[in-house]
Amino acid sequence: MIESAFPILEVSDLPRALEFYCDAFGAELVYRFPDAGEPVYVSLKAGSSSLGIGLAEDAAPGVPSNLLLWFYVDDVDRVARELTAAGATMLEEPVDQPWGERVAFVADPFGTRVRLATMPQAVASQPAAEE
Structure with a gap:
């Protein structure tokens, strides 16, 4: 039985990826290997989620991966602007969806596709079910 799962990005420039995800998303570094020197793997905490980032020395810079990350955020427009200012490429401007x-x-600086979404107001504003 799976107790938890998290995505691992493989990138060609780990320090740059670490800076991007910590600065742009406010993720917190919770683990690095090795402890000293340049890391080859890090684990980040982003809200209640985890994200691993590993050094892939044979990864070509800017080549899109087949990994898609989805983040629910409080303000899609603001976060999209902040991410593009931090080096992301806007693929689709924020737009209201039929649902x-x-x-x-x-796309992050390494080509990883990232969807940003804000929950519908009706769902986000509902009180938690009482037991």
Whole structure:
């Protein structure tokens, strides 16, 4: 039985990826290997989620991966602007979807596709079910 899962990005420039995800998303570095020197693997905490990033020395810079990350954020427009200012490429501007979410699509500096979404107001504002 799976207890938890998290994505691992393989990138050609780990320090740059670490800076991007920590600065742009506010992720927190919780583990690095090795402890001293340049890391080859890091684990980040982003909200209640985890993200691993590993050095892939044979990865070509800027080559899109077949990994897609999805982040629910409090303000899609603001976060999309902040990410593009931090080096992301805007693939699709923020737009309201028929199902009620506002969604944008960016690529990080390594080509990883990232969807940003804000939950529909009706769902986000509902009180938690009482037991």
